[in-house]
Amino acid sequence: MSSGDALFQWFERFHGPIWGDVLDAGTGDHSLGWLQSLSPRALTAVTVEAWRMAGLQHIAPKAELLLGQWTDPSLLHDRSFDVVLLDYVIGAVDGHAPYFQYGLLERIRPHLRPDGRLYLVGMEPPPSDGSELDEIHRLRDACILLAGHRCYREYPREIVVKWLELAGYTLLDCQSLPNRLGARYIHGQLDVAKRKLPLLRDKALAEQLGRVIEDLRGRALARGERSFGADWVIAAAPNAKGSSTAGSRAGSASIG
Ligand SMILES: C[S@@+](CC[C@H](N)C(=O)[O-])C[C@H]1O[C@@H](n2cnc3c(N)ncnc32)[C@H](O)[C@@H]1O
DSSP states (O other): OOOOOHHHHHHHHHHOOOOOOESSOOOOOHHHHHHHHHHSSEEEEEOOOGGGHHHHHHHHHTTTEOOTTTTTTTTTTTTOOOEEEEEOTTTTTTHHHOOOOHHHHHHOOOEEEEEEEEEEEEEEOOOOSSHHHHHHHHHHHHHHHHHOOOOOOOOHHHHHHHHHHHHHHEEEEEEEEEEEEHHHHHHHHHHHHHHHHGGSSSSHHHHHHHHHHHHHHHHHHOOOOOOEEEEEEEEEEEEEOOOHHHHHHHHTTHHH
16 A cells, blocks of 8 residues: 555645544554644544454553444444544445445544544555456455455545535545555465465365465565555545435435
């Protein structure tokens, strides 16, 4: 993926120095560490994954960390923020709350103050170009599915922008940043695949897939770093109208 720092710098340039009350609505080490470095008035962070909690606590001991699910209407009930960040969350939603990507944008909106800002980072769906990186994505997802888990699903920036407008936001700015992917990314994705193998019912298949993973790792590393796909950043603000009737209809019926 693009250097996270470049993505975060884009928001820093856009936003200016005063961050107020900030919500990291799908938190992780990277986004939480960055938000904390901005010295917001208060920092709240949500994840649905219990395994992240200890590490997050270590990174930002003063932040309010919540283990919760955005489909739960009681999560952060009556709380509002100056800034909400969705950093690689749209792509992750399918793994935790299938089909809730558009719903999440609607769900977040009441938590933004009238002059608040919603910042999003996401990854364009990866190219199907037959390269080793393309193979890595397909092999990773095959292992996830065989383990009985759900895959992430990345969305193009244009679809997310359309959703935002339907869900009652005004687009302020957006940009795509091309990715250069190398060893760190290759190991990261193939290690996800490898961790799924003990969960496969067919142990012979798991063993065979283990060999396929290592063969692909060798080929991809030999190829070295290369340009592949893009990340996007979006800045939006809640608009006074809120979500329109047309938006709700389209949102539930045909978008995406
Ligand atoms: C890919 S991780 C985000 C990465 C993170 N921003 C970082 O610093 O690397 C996605 C995050 O969104 C959270 N998430 C995804 N769907 C969610 C949902 N339906 N409810 C609550 N949290 C969710 C995950 O638990 C995780 O914390």
